[in-house]
Amino acid sequence: MDGAMGPRGLLLCMYLVSLLILQAMPALGSATGRSKSSEKRQAVDTAVDGVFIRSLKVNCKVTSRFAHYVVTSQVVNTANEAREVAFDLEIPKTAFISDFAVTADGNAFIGDIKDKVTAWKQYRKAAISGENAGLVRASGRTMEQFTIHLTVNPQSKVTFQLTYEEVLKRNHMQYEIVIKVKPKQLVHHFEIDVDIFEPQGISKLDAQASFLPKELAAQTIKKSFSGKKGHVLFRPTVSQQQSCPTCSTSLLNGHFKVTYDVSRDKICDLLNVVFVIDISGSMRGQKVKQTKEALLKILGDMQPGDYFDLVLFGTRVQSWKGSLVQASEANLQAAQDFVRGFSLDEATNLNGGLLRGIEILNQVQESLPELSNHASILIMLTDGDPTEGVTDRSQILKNVRNAIRGRFPLYNLGFGHNVDFNFLEVMSMENNGRAQRIYEDHDATQQLQGFYSQVAKPLLVDVDLQYPQDAVLALTQNHHKQYYEGSEIVVAGRIADNKQSSFKADVQAHGEGQEFSITCLVDEEEMKKLLRERGHMLENHVERLWAYLTIQELLAKRMKVDREERANLSSQALQMSLDYGFVTPLTSMSIRGMADQDGLKPTIDKPSEDSPPLEMLGPRRTFVLSALQPSPTHSSSNTQRLPDRVTGVDTDPHFIIHVPQKEDTLCFNINEEPGVILSLVQDPNTGFSVNGQLIGNKARSPGQHDGTYFGRLGIANPATDFQLEVTPQNITLNPGFGGPVFSWRDQAVLRQDGVVVTINKKRNLVVSVDDGGTFEVVLHRVWKGSSVHQDFLGFYVLDSHRMSARTHGLLGQFFHPIGFEVSDIHPGSDPTKPDATMVVRNRRLTVTRGLQKDYSKDPWHGAEVSCWFIHNNGAGLIDGAYTDYIVPDIF
Numbered sequence: 009m010d011g012a013m014g015p016r017g018l019l020l021c022m023y024l025v026s027l028l029i030l031q032a033m034p035a036l037g038s039a040t041g042r043s044k045s046s047e048k049r050q051a052v053d054t055a056v057d058g059v060f061i062r063s064l065k066v067n068c069k070v071t072s073r074f075a076h077y078v079v080t081s082q083v084v085n086t087a088n089e090a091r092e093v094a095f096d097l098e099i100p101k102t103a104f105i106s107d108f109a110v111t112a113d114g115n116a117f118i119g120d121i122k123d124k125v126t127a128w129k130q131y132r133k134a135a136i137s138g139e140n141a142g143l144v145r146a147s148g149r150t151m152e153q154f155t156i157h158l159t160v161n162p163q164s165k166v167t168f169q170l171t172y173e174e175v176l177k178r179n180h181m182q183y184e185i186v187i188k189v190k191p192k193q194l195v196h197h198f199e200i201d202v203d204i205f206e207p208q209g210i211s212k213l214d215a216q217a218s219f220l221p222k223e224l225a226a227q228t229i230k231k232s233f234s235g236k237k238g239h240v241l242f243r244p245t246v247s248q249q250q251s252c253p254t255c256s257t258s259l260l261n262g263h264f265k266v267t268y269d270v271s272r273d274k275i276c277d278l279l280n281v282v283f284v285i286d287i288s289g290s291m292r293g294q295k296v297k298q299t300k301e302a303l304l305k306i307l308g309d310m311q312p313g314d315y316f317d318l319v320l321f322g323t324r325v326q327s328w329k330g331s332l333v334q335a336s337e338a339n340l341q342a343a344q345d346f347v348r349g350f351s352l353d354e355a356t357n358l359n360g361g362l363l364r365g366i367e368i369l370n371q372v373q374e375s376l377p378e379l380s381n382h383a384s385i386l387i388m389l390t391d392g393d394p395t396e397g398v399t400d401r402s403q404i405l406k407n408v409r410n411a412i413r414g415r416f417p418l419y420n421l422g423f424g425h426n427v428d429f430n431f432l433e434v435m436s437m438e439n440n441g442r443a444q445r446i447y448e449d450h451d452a453t454q455q456l457q458g459f460y461s462q463v464a465k466p467l468l469v470d471v472d473l474q475y476p477q478d479a480v481l482a483l484t485q486n487h488h489k490q491y492y493e494g495s496e497i498v499v500a501g502r503i504a505d506n507k508q509s510s511f512k513a514d515v516q517a518h519g520e521g522q523e524f525s526i527t528c529l530v531d532e533e534e535m536k537k538l539l540r541e542r543g544h545m546l547e548n549h550v551e552r553l554w555a556y557l558t559i560q561e562l563l564a565k566r567m568k569v570d571r572e573e574r575a576n577l578s579s580q581a582l583q584m585s586l587d588y589g590f591v592t593p594l595t596s597m598s599i600r601g602m603a604d605q606d607g608l609k610p611t612i613d614k615p616s617e618d619s620p621p622l623e624m625l626g627p628r629r630t631f632v633l634s635a636l637q638p639s640p641t642h643s644s645s646n647t648q649r650l651p652d653r654v655t656g657v658d659t660d661p662h663f664i665i666h667v668p669q670k671e672d673t674l675c676f677n678i679n680e681e682p683g684v685i686l687s688l689v690q691d692p693n694t695g696f697s698v699n700g701q702l703i704g705n706k707a708r709s710p711g712q713h714d715g716t717y718f719g720r721l722g723i724a725n726p727a728t729d730f731q732l733e734v735t736p737q738n739i740t741l742n743p744g745f746g747g748p749v750f751s752w753r754d755q756a757v758l759r760q761d762g763v764v765v766t767i768n769k770k771r772n773l774v775v776s777v778d779d780g781g782t783f784e785v786v787l788h789r790v791w792k793g794s795s796v797h798q799d800f801l802g803f804y805v806l807d808s809h810r811m812s813a814r815t816h817g818l819l820g821q822f823f824h825p826i827g828f829e830v831s832d833i834h835p836g837s838d839p840t841k842p843d844a845t846m847v848v849r850n851r852r853l854t855v856t857r858g859l860q861k862d863y864s865k866d867p868w869h870g871a872e873v874s875c876w877f878i879h880n881n882g883a884g885l886i887d888g889a890y891t892d893y894i895v896p897d898i899f
Contacts, residue, residue, distance in 0.1 A: 053256050054194040054246060058087030062165070063197040066187060070204045073176040073498070074553040075185070077103075082167045085160040092159050092630055095168045098151045098188070104556060104590035105144070105154070105612055107171035108597065113164055119597040119612060121589055123582055124896050146615040149447055156610060157630040158602070173590075175498070175556055178269070179462065182212070185266040189219070194249050194258050202266050204238035209271040215240045219262030224248060233268070240266050279314045280332055280372055280382045280416075284365040286390035286423075287322045288356040295391055295423055295448070296352060302456035303347045309461075310335040315379055317368050318343060321361025322353020323396050331371060332379065355396035359404045362388060362418075366411040384416035387460070389446070390432070391423035393749050401431050401747060409438050417441035421459060424448045428749060434567050440488075471517040473499045480504065484557045500554035555588040563593060571729050596896075602631045655862060655873075656804030657688065657819065658786065660715045661702070662860045663882065664873060665822050673875035674828075675860050676882035678818070678890050682716055687893045688803060689781075689820040693812040695726035696780055698803065698819075699898050705797055717800030721785060722898035723775055728761035731899055732775065734785050736799030739767060744899070752787055771867050774806070782807040786867045804864040818886065818893050830855070830876060846876060853884045 054060045064081040077099075085091045099105070108119040147153035160166050176183045187200060204210065213233040217225050228248055230241040242264060251259040283306075285299065303318075310316065314335040318328040328346050333339050365386050372379045398404055412418060418439040420432035423446045433443040446455050473486040483501040562581040566574045582594040591597050597612035604610075610631050655666040655673070665674040678686065682704035689698040703719030723732040731747075733740040741747040741758055750756055750767060758765040762778035770789075776782045786802035808815075808823040815823050828848045836843035836856055846855045856877045861870035881890040 052194065052246060052250060052254075054196060055086065056193050057091060059083060059085050059091045059093060059160070061191060061193060061195045063199075064191055064195045065197070065199045066201070068185060068200075068202045070176065070185075070202070070206075072205070072207060072550075072553070073178075073183070074556070075174050075176050076171070077173070078169065078171050080167065080169045082165055083160060084165045085162060088162050090159050090162055092157055093166070094155060094157045095170075096153065096155045097170065098147055098153050099172050100174055101146075101150055101152055101615075102560070103152075103172045103174040104559075104592060105170065105172045105597065106589050106591070107169070108143075108599065108612060109169045110156075110158065110166060110599070110602070111169075112166040113161065115601070117599055117601040119599050121586065121591060121595050121597045123586060124594055124596045124613075143610050143612050144615060149445075152615055154612075159630055159632040173552065173556060175553065182267045182269045187264045189217075189260045189262065189264050191258060191260055194246050194256065195260075196246065198244055198249065198260070200240070200242040200264055202238075202240040204233070204240075204268060206236055206238075206268075206270045209236055210234075210238045211269050211271045213238045213240070213266070213268040215242070215264070215266045217242065217262065217264045219259055238268055279311070280316070280369060280379055280384040281314065282317050282319060282332075282365040282368050282386050284319045284321065284361045284386065284388040286356060286358070286361070286388075286392070287320045287350060287352050288392060288395075289322075289352055289354050290356075290392045290426075291423075292352055295452070298452040299389060299423075299456065300347050301453045302460075304344050305453070305457050306460050307335075307340050307343050307347070310340065312336065315376075315382065316343070317365075318346065319361055319365045319368070320350055320353075321357045321364075323355040323357060324353060325357055325360040325364050327364055327368065331368060332376060356390065356392050356394055357396040358388075358390055358394040359398035359407060360396075362386075362404075362408055363411055366408070369416055370411070385419060385441075386412075386416060387419045387421065389421040389423060389456070391427055393428055399748065401428070402745065405431075405435055405438060408435060412439050414440065419443070419459075421446050421456065423452070430567070430743065437564065437568050471497060471515070473497070474514045474516065475501070476512070478504060482554075482558065484554070484561050498557065500550075500557050502554065552588055555584050556590070559584050559588075559590065559592055571726075604631050656784070656802060656864060657700075657718070658802030658804075658861070658863055658870075659717065659788075659800075661700075661718055663818060664860055664862060664875060665885075667826060667828075669825055670828070673873055674878060674885065675858070675873075675875040676878040676885060678881055680716060680890075680894075684716075685895050685898055687817045687895050689783075689805075689811075689815065689817040691780075691812050691815045691820065693814055694780065696724070696777065696811075697899075698723050698783065698817070699895055700801075700803060701898055703798060703800065717788075717798070718803065719798070719800055720898060721801055721803060723783070724899045725763055725777060725780070728763060730760055730763045732765060733898065734773065734801060736787060736789070736801060739765075739773060741765070779810055781805060781811050784864055786863050788863070788867070802863050802867075804862075806864070816887070818882075818890070821887055833857075844876070846878075848885060851884055853878060855879070 060083075062082045062084050065079070067078045067080070069076045079097055081095060083093050085093075110117045143154055143156050145153050145155075154170060156168070158166060176185075185202060189200075191198070202215075204213070210233045213231060215229050215231045217229060220228065228242060228244045230239075232239050244260070247253075249258045249260055251257045283303065285303070287296070291299070307316075312335055315332040316335055317330070317332050320326050328343060365388070369384050369386060372382075372384060393399075394401070394404060398407065408418065418436055418441040420436045420441070420443040422429045422432045422443060425448070427445075429443065429445055436443040444459055446452055446459075449455075471488045475483065475486070480501045481504050484499055486499045488497050559581050562577045562584075566577045566581075569577065578594060581592065584590075585592040585595045591612050591614055593614045593616070595614075599610050599612075602610060655664040657663045661678055663676050663678065665676075667674060680686070680702055682702050685699050685701045687697070688700055689696070691697070699722045700718040701720040701722075702716040705715045705717070719735060721732075721734040723734070724730065729742070729745075731742050731744060733743045737751070739750040739752070739754075741750075741760070750758075752767075752770050754767055755769040756765075756767045758767070764776045766774045766776075768774075770787065772784055772786045774782065774784050782805075784804040784806055786804065788800050788802060790797060790799055803819075805819060805823070808820075811820070811823050813824060815821070826848075828846055830844050830846050833842050833844040838856075842857050844855055844857065846853045856879070858875065858877045860873050860875055862873045863870040865871065878885045883889070886893075
């Protein structure tokens, strides 16, 4: 077992799925046929509305588990009019995109990676993760979908090329590379080329295509391996792609799978395990049924030499035996009877259940020394938040950490989407384990069994990979509590300058009651020789592997450290992301030279864990290259500062600006897309901020305005590490630190370092900040027959006189006096709404008198407010353009 910066030292695993789709999408208008040259080459028409795919190639090079993917496709438009094409593929959430380019008419349009803050300043609206200009969206449980729609010039061609990288992870004794093929039309030259190089030697390799008959698969899939090298090639001709001999449709629609493993030695060990199961009322129905089914199957698969116990927690905590018992046939039968017979309780005493499970495993050291050589693990399953006993999340984290003290790992399984998964993830990471979400679906039982199968066979415990201190720098994690069957451990680092090119690395662990120790030689020259033998296209392949692992590790560590250390880790991860050209949660890729009809540039971002599903997002935008690009439309801007006091913002969203000196009110709307986050208040002196994210109306009627509303607010006071996230469903205090979650059914007062939050049940909440402002969030619930089909929020400023003079934001800029004059009042297009001329700081605006509603005092009915309405997203009233107030994150 090796662990080093070279290919010989890489022990890792992975399951990778790539979905690849390239589709020609007809635009309106007539089409010409295929080119004459293509007719000569092909016996069947491969064009769709004058567009054919000349080539579609997936090239995958794997070296020491580090996979480098290049997906290239060339599309030809033979029509006399512009046509739209869509380039789609899915990549794993853990992969990093490193390059994207579009080539057309001899010009290359290349992606440029920047830190997210800089990218947002430059491209603001276009860079919104999940917004229509973004090319990457969350897709399913483990994938992200990359899609770009592009208008192609008449009689021209366009080439797409996307590169992404991923460290493969080993599951169930093998690596899997699964590419879902779905080009939706016949392709002149289709190819999947997988080239594998493993210094340890390849022990097995296979390839299958679920969409091909066996006989055709045998003809078209070429596979071979010998020693360190393996190769798979799939290159079907056009006739082999046809769904029938006379069809113009393609049968390429399914999974293309490559599986392989490397040569390795076998070790075995036995297990001590305690299952801690949530039996609160929220588990009723399908959840408890699937949990019982999974537990029964897991118990049936235990080895006779394993030891186990069961702990259930609801309002009360109960254990099956209270100590570990051997997995004998009689004990397993009794445990299965116990599982079949337990009933649900009411509340959720998560803290009590965990501490009971930890206590049982800790007894091994004291009263069962014969089991101390077994690997011990604790597995906890819950679907909700702690509501009984200790409910403060920070205290629970401390209690669990102090009880386990690094003796064994804790694995947390979060059932469904209502669970605070971040809290579970932090708890697992603090205790050498990991967390996994169990999705509420028909296969939940299989998900639970699958997770257990990954951790049920620890081969080694307390694994240490040790290197000479003066020889190696910047090591990734080199101590692991457990090493499981079917998985791997990888350690990477930098060889120190001016040090010897070879040195020894010691691996120490124990298993099967025996000490395990091995010394391996790390030889830089041997590593270089192997890479020359490989002929790898990336000269810095091993360095990029190290960077990938280090960035992933830094991002994970951020979750369990204090604010100052988190900022330091983020800075390190950001710099490495920029240095090695990875699109990570801290960077963004923009593509120069193309835009849509609104002038928005496409951007590539890493979707966040809580990104809305694809079906909740709007349609994709269609981009054109600079030759066809229309002039971007800009809102007029005003560079003068126009401060004032503010009432708030509500509904669609309507901003209501109260001007006490004039005894009058100004108002304006912001028309943006769902997903956009707007800066409402920003005080640079204190860092205090309020940001709001827009949501769309679930039911959109044809011909009607697509209304947007605030569906998420983030209020932050960095001076006291205070964060409050508010949605129509929940109110979360300090979400980044696993803070408590309240619902709108609660009546509560929360206090933290000079900030008081008062929750008024099903109505509103008020936030008061010492030496700051007082703010109100109003809850709007929909009702039957309502024109709005989604709950949303309103935001009001009740007191702002203590905010600094530098306060800005769509609302914050009006916290101080503003002067304006209104004249020439005359009938407008609507006789009930007169128009007028408003002069604001020597700027003339045409404004309209109208009515808005203020819900700050009456959340159900509101009060009508007469105001002067400023058109065009507040242009001329607000500083700059409204797009200047779009920000990347809620905090």
